[in-house]
Amino acid sequence: MRVVEAFRAAFGAEPATVWRAPGRVNLIGEHTDYNDGFVLPFAVPWGVTAAVSPRDDQTIRLLSLQAPSPEPLVLAARDDARGWTRYVVGVLAMLGDRVRGADIAVDGDVPQGAGLSSSAALEVSVASALNELHGLGMTPMEVALLGQRAENDFVGMPCGIMDQAASALCREGHALFLDCRTLGSRNVPLDLAAHGLRILIIDTRVHHEHAGGEYAKRRAECESAARTLGVDALRDVTDLGAALARLRGEERKRVEHVVTESHRVEAVVGLLRAGRPAEIGALLNASHLSLRDKYEVSSPELDVAVEAAVRGGARGARMTGGGFGGSAIALVAEDRLDTVRQAVSSAYEERSWQPPRFLPATPAPGAHPLT
Numbered sequence: 534m535r536v537v538e539a540f541r542a543a544f545g546a547e548p549a550t551v552w553r554a555p556g557r558v559n560l561i562g563e564h565t566d567y568n569d570g571f572v573l574p575f576a577v578p579w580g581v582t583a584a585v586s587p588r589d590d591q592t593i594r595l596l597s598l599q600a601p602s603p604e605p606l607v608l609a610a611r612d613d614a615r616g617w618t619r620y621v622v623g624v625l626a627m628l629g630d631r632v633r634g635a636d637i638a639v640d641g642d643v644p645q646g647a648g649l650s651s652s653a654a655l656e657v658s659v660a661s662a663l664n665e666l667h668g669l670g671m672t673p674m675e676v677a678l679l680g681q682r683a684e685n686d687f688v689g690m691p692c693g694i695m696d697q698a699a700s701a702l703c704r705e706g707h708a709l710f711l712d713c714r715t716l717g718s719r720n721v722p723l724d725l726a727a728h729g730l731r732i733l734i735i736d737t738r739v740h741h742e743h744a745g746g747e748y749a750k751r752r753a754e755c756e757s758a759a760r761t762l763g764v765d766a767l768r769d770v771t772d773l774g775a776a777l778a779r780l781r782g783e784e785r786k787r788v789e790h791v792v793t794e795s796h797r798v799e800a801v802v803g804l805l806r807a808g809r810p811a812e813i814g815a816l817l818n819a820s821h822l823s824l825r826d827k828y829e830v831s832s833p834e835l836d837v838a839v840e841a842a843v844r845g846g847a848r849g850a851r852m853t854g855g856g857f858g859g860s861a862i863a864l865v866a867e868d869r870l871d872t873v874r875q876a877v878s879s880a881y882e883e884r885s886w887q888p889p890r891f892l893p894a895t896p897a898p899g900a901h902p903l904t
């Protein structure tokens with residue numbers, strides 16, 4: 534394995550363990566996780582492989598096969614972390630005095646900037662390795678929560694639990710139906726190929742600068758709406774009509790999205806369980822319109838990808854992940870894949886946009902050791 538060779542060359546010893554954790558796409562349930570709602574992501578075949586050995590001192594030595602420099606970075610203090618190293622050092626920081634330093638080499642193949650959660654894959658691969666090496670006994674969900682805390686408190690991104698939970702808990706051939714309040718989850722079979730269907734990821738290759746700030750703003754709007762409605766979280770809204778009557782402006786639109794989106798997740802799970810995956814297309818389309826018009830986190834590139842995919846014969850399509858660029862997904866019959874790809878590519882070409890990238894998505898396994 535190439536990450537083990539790199540570890541050996543940089544640190545002069547074998548790694549004590551090697552873990553692989555994947556990125557994710559979300560089938561449906563967007564911006565519902567931090568509102569205690571439902572999500573339905575699945576792991577993608579791309580991820581991060583982390584080779585790790587513990588150290589007796591506080592030094593952290595880090596090597597990434599994707600970094601421009603082949604030399605490991607040596608961090609004497611956790612505050613020295615910059616860029617990608619923050620996700621790794623954040624995990625170590627959240628473990629506090631349960632761990633000391635570590636030698637870590639990582640190799641990632643999650644397409645960068647596509648919104649497929651490369652950061653969660655990094656956090657979960659490293660946290661899983663440290664969990665094993667230090668005998669911490671954390672469950673996969675506890676590993677996910679640790680990764681989320683690293684991102685919230687160390688990196689400063691107020692994300693929900695979806696990405697890390699997907700990376701830690703997904704199973705091959707399944708989507709993860711997660712209740713973000715109770716953290717109870719079920720692996721729901723997602724055998725699209727048996728129905729002649731595929732999920733196509735359309736990476737717009739555009740990522741808008743303001744995404745981080747807008748994410749925090751949406752989250753604050755939801756929390757403010759929940760306070761106005763006198764509930765702990767928007768999950769607790771049972772009478773949508775009555776709730777909307779008490780809200781105005783942006784908060785009203787945000788609540789409408791969050792509440793209807795969580796219902797759509799349950800409806801999709803119902804259809805998948807009933808063996809009717811072809812019928813989820815309409816719910817994917819409705820999710821996109823709601824994200825575009827009510828939650829206002831789409832972008833022209835995502836809208837054009839979704840519209841062109843549907844015009845080209847996709848059964849449904851939507852933006853996936855946080856929004857403002859990144860990727861869309863389309864549910865497509867196998868014999869329509871070329872037509873859909875063509876339709877999206879032509880739509881981009883007409884606008885003189887850089888060509889989108891197409892990635893086939895098959896539900897991959899969650900975090901697992903490779904040693």
Ligand code: GLA
Nearest residue numbers: 563564692693694695854855
């Ligand atoms: C990002 C966050 C997740 C989730 C999605 C939107 O991916 O990391 O926690 O909120 O956006 O569904």
